[in-house]
Amino acid sequence: xxxxxxxxxxxxxxxxxxxxxxxxxxxxxxxxxxxxxxxxxxxxxxxxxxxxxxxxxxxxxxxxxxxxxxxxxxxxxxxxxxxxxxxxxxxxxxxxxxxxxxxxxxxxxxxxxxxxxxxxxxxxxxxxxxxxxxxxxxxxxxxxxxxxxxxxxxxxxxxxxxxxx
Amino acid sequence: xxxxxxxxxxxxxxxxxxxxxxxxxxxxxxxxxxxxxxxxxxxxxxxxxxxxxxxxxxxxxxxxxxxxxxxxxxxxxxxxxxxxxxxxxxxxxxxxxxxxxxxxxxxxxxxxxxxxxxxxxxxxxxxxxxxxxxxxxxxxxxxxxxxxxxxxxxxxxxxxxxxxxxxxxxxxxxxxxxxxxxxxxxxxxxxxxxxxxxxxxxxxxxx
Numbered sequence: 131x132x133x134x135x136x137x138x139x140x141x142x143x144x145x146x147x148x149x150x151x152x153x154x155x156x157x158x159x160x161x162x163x164x165x166x167x168x169x170x171x172x173x174x175x176x177x178x179x180x181x182x183x184x185x186x187x188x189x190x191x192x193x194x195x196x197x198x199x200x201x202x203x204x205x206x207x208x209x210x211x212x213x214x215x216x217x218x219x220x221x222x223x224x225x226x227x228x229x230x231x232x233x234x235x236x237x238x239x240x241x242x243x244x245x246x247x248x249x250x251x252x253x254x255x256x257x258x259x260x261x262x263x264x265x266x267x268x269x270x271x272x273x274x275x276x277x278x279x280x281x282x283x284x285x286x287x288x289x290x291x292x293x294x295x
Numbered sequence: 296x297x298x299x300x301x302x303x304x305x306x307x308x309x310x311x312x313x314x315x316x317x318x319x320x321x322x323x324x325x326x327x328x329x330x331x332x333x334x335x336x337x338x339x340x341x342x343x344x345x346x347x348x349x350x351x352x353x354x355x356x357x358x359x360x361x362x363x364x365x366x367x368x369x370x371x372x373x374x375x376x377x378x379x380x381x382x383x384x385x386x387x388x389x390x391x392x393x394x395x396x397x398x399x400x401x402x403x404x405x406x407x408x409x410x411x412x413x414x415x416x417x418x419x420x421x422x423x424x425x426x427x428x429x430x431x432x433x434x435x436x437x438x439x440x441x442x443x444x445x446x447x448x449x450x451x452x453x454x455x456x457x458x459x460x461x462x463x464x465x466x467x468x469x470x471x472x473x474x475x476x477x478x479x480x481x482x483x484x485x486x487x488x489x490x491x492x493x494x495x496x497x498x499x500x501x502x
Contacts, residue, residue: 150415
């Protein structure tokens with residue numbers, strides 16, 4: 131691998147310089163106090179936050195989010211999994227519907243689920259051309275509109291008006 | 296190959312009295328005793344800070360990451376099963392946090408170096424590296440410090456980590472393997488290649 135054995139003595143003397151790099155004097159005096167203060171404030175915030183009312187302890191959510199942010203592979207895997215679940219969901223919902231060309235029982239008037247029945251289109255070719263200035267005549271109305279009024283039979287009964295007698 | 300091991304600090308052995316006290320502190324901290332956790336923080340704060348600092352070459356980042364390491368350690372104490380020492384476990388948290396941080400900040404790092412302590416100017420090994428180049432010791436050492444840190448930042452995170460833990464902080468290959476969750480052969484191999492790269496980058500300063 132190497133033609134001659136490596137000698138790292140000089141490099142290690144140089145690396146010894148790193149051991150002389152020190153933080154400002156007194157830096158560690160308050161370090162642990164800062165850590166415990168942050169732990170206490172985190173604990174208070176965790177149980178006072180609005181999300182805590184519904185979710186309880188949300189630390190795990192933060193940790194999961196941090197992990198996802200720090201790990202691109204994990205983020206990619208999760209998004210692929212979510213996409214796969216969505217696609218499978220679409221496919222599964224499509225399989226529940228009968229195919230559009232499937233035979234139906236005679237007299238079966240129920241509309242296909244998920245497929246809106248086409249609205250009856252008036253045959254305008256048989257009627258006079260309509261414009262805003264034409265009077266509305268019975269002939270101008272499409273036949274299908276008549277059925278709107280014929281479907282519910284109206285019952286009339288003589289009114290019995292009383293005047294307090 | 297010269298290993299040239301630096302002076303090592305001993306990790307607390309499981310049987311030592313210090314370790315027993317540590318397990319008690321961990322047990323109390325796990326129940327929410329912040330005084331006990333404060334004692335654990337004070338025990339390891341300097342080593343954790345130093346590891347993060349040498350990885351980032353930035354005091355402010357090291358300060359934040361070291362604090363966050365201990366905060367996360369407290370939150371995750373219930374997941375600490377005691378299979379390794381608390382020392383190895385908290386080191387692992389610090390290393391993971393730092394590597395994640397460095398990956399997010401890739402190519403956007405800047406140095407904020409700590410001052411060299413006074414004893415650096417009296418270190419004959421260091422003086423031998425600069426004596427021919429500059430009449431002023433402090434200036435020469437500061438330039439050397441900047442060049443060394445810049446070279447370290449050019450290493451990959453894994454290579455920088457083994458150099459930091461072994462050559463700067465004096466951990467053994469086995470301890471590093473425990474922290475990095477790999478075998479000691481991998482640690483030796485990474486250390487060798489990291490040193491080779493550093494040697495090439497700093498050849499002007501190495502006689």
